Amino acid sequence: MEKISHINSKTVSLPLSDIDTDQIIPAKFLTTTTKDGLGKYLFSSWRYDDAGNLIEDFIINQIDPTTHQILVTGNNFGCGSSREHAPWALVDFGFKAVISTEIADIFFNNALKNGFIPIVVNHELHKYLLENSGVELAIDIEAQTLSIKDYDKVHFEIEPFAKFCLLNGVDQLGFLQNEIDLIHDFESKHGK
Amino acid sequence: MNSIIDKLWDAHVVKPETDETPAIIFIDLHLIHEVTSPQAFSLLRDKNLKVRRPDLTLATMDHSIPTLPFKTMQELEQIADEAPVKQLKQIIQNCKDFGIDLKTFDSPDRGIVHIIGPELGITQPGKTIVCGDSHTSTHGAFGALAFGIGTTEVGHVLATQCMLQRKPKTFAINLDGVLPKGASAKDIILKVIGEIGVDGGTGYAIEYRGSAIRSLSMEERMTVCNMTIEAGARAGVIAPDDTTFEYLADKPLSPKGKDWDEAINYWKSLPSDENATFDRELSIDVSNLSPMVTYGTNPGMVVSIDSPIPSAKNDSASKALKYMHLESDASLQGEKVDVVFIGSCTNGRLSDLEESAKLLKGKKVNPSVRMLVVPGSQSIKDKAEAIGLDKIFIEAGAEWREPGCSMCIAMNGDFVPEGGLAVSTSNRNFEGRQGSKARTVLASPITATASAIMGHVADPRQFI
Numbered sequence: 001m002e003k004i005s006h007i008n009s010k011t012v013s014l015p016l017s018d019i020d021t022d023q024i025i026p027a028k029f030l031t032t033t034t035k036d037g038l039g040k041y042l043f044s045s046w047r048y049d050d051a052g053n054l055i056e057d058f059i060i061n062q063i064d065p066t067t068h069q070i071l072v073t074g075n076n077f078g079c080g081s082s083r084e085h086a087p088w089a090l091v092d093f094g095f096k097a098v099i100s101t102e103i104a105d106i107f108f109n110n111a112l113k114n115g116f117i118p119i120v121v122n123h124e125l126h127k128y129l130l131e132n133s134g135v136e137l138a139i140d141i142e143a144q145t146l147s148i149k150d151y152d153k154v155h156f157e158i159e160p161f162a163k164f165c166l167l168n169g170v171d172q173l174g175f176l177q178n179e180i181d182l183i184h185d186f187e188s189k190h191g192k
Numbered sequence: 193m194n195s196i197i198d199k200l201w202d203a204h205v206v207k208p209e210t211d212e213t214p215a216i217i218f219i220d221l222h223l224i225h226e227v228t229s230p231q232a233f234s235l236l237r238d239k240n241l242k243v244r245r246p247d248l249t250l251a252t253m254d255h256s257i258p259t260l261p262f263k264t265m266q267e268l269e270q271i272a273d274e275a276p277v278k279q280l281k282q283i284i285q286n287c288k289d290f291g292i293d294l295k296t297f298d299s300p301d302r303g304i305v306h307i308i309g310p311e312l313g314i315t316q317p318g319k320t321i322v323c324g325d326s327h328t329s330t331h332g333a334f335g336a337l338a339f340g341i342g343t344t345e346v347g348h349v350l351a352t353q354c355m356l357q358r359k360p361k362t363f364a365i366n367l368d369g370v371l372p373k374g375a376s377a378k379d380i381i382l383k384v385i386g387e388i389g390v391d392g393g394t395g396y397a398i399e400y401r402g403s404a405i406r407s408l409s410m411e412e413r414m415t416v417c418n419m420t421i422e423a424g425a426r427a428g429v430i431a432p433d434d435t436t437f438e439y440l441a442d443k444p445l446s447p448k449g450k451d452w453d454e455a456i457n458y459w460k461s462l463p464s465d466e467n468a469t470f471d472r473e474l475s476i477d478v479s480n481l482s483p484m485v486t487y488g489t490n491p492g493m494v495v496s497i498d499s500p501i502p503s504a505k506n507d508s509a510s511k512a513l514k515y516m517h518l519e520s521d522a523s524l525q526g527e528k529v530d531v532v533f534i535g536s537c538t539n540g541r542l543s544d545l546e547e548s549a550k551l552l553k554g555k556k557v558n559p560s561v562r563m564l565v566v567p568g569s570q571s572i573k574d575k576a577e578a579i580g581l582d583k584i585f586i587e588a589g590a591e592w593r594e595p596g597c598s599m600c601i602a603m604n605g606d607f608v609p610e611g612g613l614a615v616s617t618s619n620r621n622f623e624g625r626q627g628s629k630a631r632t633v634l635a636s637p638i639t640a641t642a643s644a645i646m647g648h649v650a651d652p653r654q655f656i
């Protein structure tokens with residue numbers, strides 16, 4: 001995995017709660033056997049009309065993915081299925097982080113494994129961000145801070161191991177493989 | 193004093209967690225299906241790795257498989273699109289290359305991943321079970337710690353049989369009282385999700401306990417645990433008891449002879465200690481439970497069938513009602529139904545089909561409704577046919593299909609027509625889940641069946 005320490009970008013607000021993984025990427029696109037090219041299907045049923053044309057007034061269709069890389073959504077983002085296609089689609093589209101008041105467990109884990117940063121903030125900041133779509137925001141993973149134009153610097157929580165992996169580009173599989181002796185001992189001791 | 197969740201966790205810690213690192217936990221059973229595994233196998237190939245424990249890995253094909261009959265790959269190619277066929281061929285190749293037992297389309301053991309594990313007796317109390325599928329929580333009904341994982345983690349488990357995990361918080365949900373006529377396990381879990389919300393379980397593993405849970409059959413317990421993820425919790429556990437042991441006693445892969453006696457001894461040590469503490473507790477009395485139906489676009493938007501649709505509290509709820517073509521204060525009963533789906537890992541088991549058939553016997557599916565009945569596995573299909581359920585469904589005008597996920601996820605050619613309303617026994621009513629612009633009402637098998645007969649959302653209690 002690539003090292004990630006900072007994200008500096010504009011935000012884009014999608015003020016809906018409980019955005020599930022079927023909205024992030026509908027099941028009909030899961031027949032793929034690779035991770036590539038899923039960005040075009042991101043939020044597919046909201047971005048395209050029945051004829052497959054872009055719906056101009058949907059906010060995600062109005063942004064430049066190279067400058068608006070931080071998604072701000074309503075509560076409980078990423079609920080539903082365990083499909084890792086959800087973070088793959090977000091990353092392939094150009095997003096680097098999502099901010100909400102709550103982020104679903106399985107999505108949260110999947111996101112971090114793909115260098116996509118899920119950030120939980122309090123209601124006050126959440127409200128500010130939702131109302132100020134497009135604001136400049138700087139995420140500092142080392143310092144665990146969000147710097148927002150015209151707003152106090154805010155601390156955010158990140159699981160220490162996830163932070164270590166992001167900052168150092170550590171592949172978690174390698175970490176597990178380093179403990180193969182311990183795994184072997186466990187198997188023999190417990191007759192597994 | 194330990195809860196069953198603590199005991200299951202502790203028994204599988206290879207390396208304890210610290211502030212800096214999550215625990216390494218050992219996985220006793222890894223289930224695999226065609227949709228979330230291909231990229232994990234690619235990772236193994238890229239890194240030149242083997243599957244560490246093919247003997248603890250079991251694969252099936254269920255999500256994208258057609259439910260129309262076919263016997264060979266050639267016949268499959270004629271009825272399915274290119275992409276799902278490629279995916280199905282890929283899992284066959286992957287399992288062959290890595291030495292994994294795959295229950296392919298011609299196996300008598302094939303079916304939906306969360307149905308065949310228990311049927312084979314490989315889902316057992318005390319195990320840790322994972323699958324690249326969020327409804328892995330189903331297996332918790334046996335007193336196993338079972339949860340869904342992403343594809344990267346599927347790769348981790350294939351390569352090392354282990355995962356990096358932080359221990360979840362614990363949540364006890366006490367369900368007491370005698371379930372009234374017309375209410376079912378599905379209604380219990382819909383009620384729970386309605387109470388705690390779709391994010392109420394985030395960060396927790398849930399233990400379902402209490403007299404109402406004790407009196408459920410294993411199939412009903414699986415229905416409850418199955419939808420745990422719809423409340424945001426990755427795992428839902430029910431302590432094993434005599435009902436569990438009886439269910440497992442004659443299953444092909446359950447322990448035999450002396451091993452069985454030893455296993456039972458261990459399994460009996462699993463239930464939570466009397467004074468175990470939990471991070472959160474909730475009690476619900478089910479004595480007055482009515483059949484439950486969803487009215488929105490997540491399973492937490494649920495009411496009893498005799499209550500009006502609640503008013504929308506925020507933009508998301510208004511958007512959901514608009515999507516559903518429904519209005520607050522109105523009743524769902526009477527809403528015209530286009531499709532009824534009986535099936536899925538939530539309600540595609542033999543007892544679900546029996547309940548539905550019992551209600552349907554001698555009646556007809558309303559001519560305006562398409563009713564699709566999809567057994568959850570080949571063995572369920574065979575057993576149902578042996579007792580004549582297929583005939584009841586066909587005579588009533590329903591379609592009797594081959595096993596698979598089918599209209600639960602609409603990946604295999606079975607879907608609700610655009611804008612159509614489905615009463616479905618599956619687990620997700622998300623926008624577009626059952627087809628483009630499809631509107632889903634989640635309900636129990638008998639509520640779905642009553643709705644098929646009436647042609648509109650209907651209270652099953654009028655038939656019993």
Ligand code: SF4
Pocket residue numbers: 254255304305306325327536537538596597600601618619
């Ligand atoms: S039946 Fe539905 S929920 Fe269950 S495994 Fe299949 S697609 Fe997933």
